[in-house]
Amino acid sequence: MELYELTAHEARDLLRNKAISCRELTQAHLDRIAEVESKVNGYITITHETALEQADMVDEKISKGEPLPDLAGIPMALKDNICTKDILTTCASKMLENFRPPYNATVAQRLFAEYGVLLGKTNMDEFAMGSSTENSYMKPTMNPWDLTRVPGGSSGGSAAVVSADEAVYSLGSDTGGSIRQPASYCGVVGLKPTYGLVSRYGLVAFASSLDQIGPITKDVTDCALVLNAIAGPDSKDYTSVKIGEDDYTKYLVDDVKGFKVGIPKEYFDQNIEPQVKDSVMDAVKKLEDMGAYIEEFSLKYTDYALPVYCIISSAEGSSNLARYDGVKYGHRAKEYDDMMDMYRKTRGEGFGPEAKRRIMLGTYILSADHRDEYYLKALKIRTLMIEEYNKAFGKYDLIVTPTCPTTAFKIGQMTEDPLAMHFANVYTAPVNIAGLPALSMNCGFDDNGLPIGIQLIAKALDEKTILRAAYALEKEMGIYGKKPKL
Ligand code: GLN
Numbered sequence: 001m002e003l004y005e006l007t008a009h010e011a012r013d014l015l016r017n018k019a020i021s022c023r024e025l026t027q028a029h030l031d032r033i034a035e036v037e038s039k040v041n042g043y044i045t046i047t048h049e050t051a052l053e054q055a056d057m058v059d060e061k062i063s064k065g066e067p068l069p070d071l072a073g074i075p076m077a078l079k080d081n082i083c084t085k086d087i088l089t090t091c092a093s094k095m096l097e098n099f100r101p102p103y104n105a106t107v108a109q110r111l112f113a114e115y116g117v118l119l120g121k122t123n124m125d126e127f128a129m130g131s132s133t134e135n136s137y138m139k140p141t142m143n144p145w146d147l148t149r150v151p152g153g154s155s156g157g158s159a160a161v162v163s164a165d166e167a168v169y170s171l172g173s174d175t176g177g178s179i180r181q182p183a184s185y186c187g188v189v190g191l192k193p194t195y196g197l198v199s200r201y202g203l204v205a206f207a208s209s210l211d212q213i214g215p216i217t218k219d220v221t222d223c224a225l226v227l228n229a230i231a232g233p234d235s236k237d238y239t240s241v242k243i244g245e246d247d248y249t250k251y252l253v254d255d256v257k258g259f260k261v262g263i264p265k266e267y268f269d270q271n272i273e274p275q276v277k278d279s280v281m282d283a284v285k286k287l288e289d290m291g292a293y294i295e296e297f298s299l300k301y302t303d304y305a306l307p308v309y310c311i312i313s314s315a316e317g318s319s320n321l322a323r324y325d326g327v328k329y330g331h332r333a334k335e336y337d338d339m340m341d342m343y344r345k346t347r348g349e350g351f352g353p354e355a356k357r358r359i360m361l362g363t364y365i366l367s368a369d370h371r372d373e374y375y376l377k378a379l380k381i382r383t384l385m386i387e388e389y390n391k392a393f394g395k396y397d398l399i400v401t402p403t404c405p406t407t408a409f410k411i412g413q414m415t416e417d418p419l420a421m422h423f424a425n426v427y428t429a430p431v432n433i434a435g436l437p438a439l440s441m442n443c444g445f446d447d448n449g450l451p452i453g454i455q456l457i458a459k460a461l462d463e464k465t466i467l468r469a470a471y472a473l474e475k476e477m478g479i480y481g482k483k484p485k486l
Contacts, residue, residue, distance in 0.1 A: 042077075043119075074117065078121055079122050079173055080124055086102075106199035123136050123156060130154050133151055143185060158179075171215060172215075188218060189222070189470070201236040263295065266298065268280075273406045286473060305433060315366050324347065400457075402455065403455040441454060
C-alpha cells in the first residue's frame with residue numbers, strides 16, 4: 001500500500017507509532033499530486049511550502065512526545081470558497097482571482113489548531129453555483145473514475161482529489177447537494193451536517209439559509225474524525241447551534257438492529273437510472289438483513305423541492321453577490337466613465353454566465369412586483385416541507401434514498417441546459433431546505449464502472465444515527481479498496 005492511499009485514522013496510527021514521519025506522508029501526497037493532477041485538475045492552488053513547514057512542525061512535536069489530536073499531520077484540502085489567511089481564496093471566479101483573505105474561516109482555524117497540513121485549495125463551480133465544476137473560471141475538473149466525465153459539483157475538486165488520493169480528506173460546502181452529489185459521483189463519503197452545526201464564518205456565502213460546510217473522506221471513520229474537529233458553537237456565526245461538543249467516533253458501532261428506516265417512494269421515480277435504483281435497494285436490503293425495519297412511505301412535497309430551492313438560493317445568492325462591486329475587494333474594471341459604469345463593467349467582467357443568470361433570476365424574484373408570487377410562496381412551501389420531514393422523523397430513525405438519479409455525466413453534456421443540470425440535486429436539495437444532516441456513501445458501481453451513491457438522512461442534530469448506520473453499511477458492503485485507475 002502507498003502512503004497516499006491511507007485513510008486519516010490509518011495515517012494517524014502510523015504517525016503515532018513513529019512508523020512514518022509527517023514529512024514522508026506529506027511528500028507522498030505532493031508526489032501523487034505531481035503524478036496525477038494534470039489529469040484530474042482538482043486544485044486551484046497547491047501550497048507545497050506551507051504543507052512541508054506544517055509537516056516539519058508536527059514531526060518536531062512527535063519527536064518531543066507531545067500528545068497530538070487525531071488530525072495532526074494529516075494532509076488535507078479545502079474548497080476554494082473557505083477563507084485561508086494570506087492564501088488565495090478565489091471561489092473559482094475572476095472576481096476573486098487575486099483575493100488573499102486577511103483571516104481564516106473558523107473551520108480552517110480549527111483544522112490548523114489540530115495541526116492539520118494544508119495541501120491546497122480545490123476547484124469548484126464559480127461561487128458554488130453548479131453541479132459539475134464546469135462553471136469554474138479557472139478550468140474544469142475531471143472525474144478520476146473516467147476522465148471524460150464530470151466529478152459533480154460544486155465541490156467537484158474536493159471530491160476528486162480525495163478519490164484520486166491527492167489528499168487524505170477535504171472540506172466542501174453544500175447548498176443544494178454540493179458535497180453529496182460530487183461524493184456520489186467520485187465514490188467517496190460526503191456529509192452535509194445539520195444547518196448550524198458547523199460554523200459558516202469565513203465561508204464565502206452563496207445562499208446563507210442553506211449553506212453548510214462538511215467533510216469529504218475515504219471512509220466513515222474519517223468522516224466522524226473530521227466532524228469532531230470542525231463541529232461546535234462559534235460566536236462568530238450567529239446561526240451556529242449552541243450545543244456541547246460531541247465525540248462522533250463513539251457512534252461508529254456496527255449495529256442497526258431495530259432501526260426504523262423510511263424509503264420515500266418519490267425518490268425512486270421515473271428519472272432514476274435502473275442501476276442506481278438496484279444498487280441502492282441492494283444496500284437497503286443489507287440494512288434489513290442486519291436487523292433494521294424497512295418501510296416505504298410518501299414525501300408528497302418532493303416535486304416542489306427544486307423550484308423552491310432555485311427560488312430561495314437565487315434570491316439569497318443575488319443578494320450575497322451584491323458585495324462584489326469593485327469597491328471593497330476583488331476585481332475592478334480598468335477603464336470606466338463614472339461610478340455606475342465602473343459597477344457595470346466590473347460585474348460584467350468579473351462574473352461568469354451562471355453567476356449572472358442567478359443574479360438576474362434572484363433580483364427578479366425579490367423585486368417588489370414578484371416577491372409575493374415567488375419568494376414568499378417558496379418560503380411557505382419550505383415550511384410545509386420541514387413539517388413533512390418532522391412528521392416522518394416521528395416514525396423513522398433514518399430516511400434512505402439514492403444521492404442522485406444518475407451516475408457522473410459526460411463533460412459538456414449538460415452545459416447547454418442549466419435547468420437539466422439542477423436535476424442532479426433533486427434528491428439532495430430537499431435536505432438543505434429542511435436544514436437536515438445527510439451523508440452520501442458509495443454503494444456500488446454501474447456497468448461503466450462509475451460509482452453509485454446512497455444517501456442517509458436523519459433529523460436535525462442526529463448525525464450520530466447517520467454515522468452508525470453508514471458505518472454498519474460500510475462494514476457489510478465491503479466494496480472499499482476499489483480505486484480509480486489513473
Ligand atoms: N447544484 C446546485 C446549484 O447549482 C447546488 C449547489 C451547491 O450545493 N452549492 O445551485
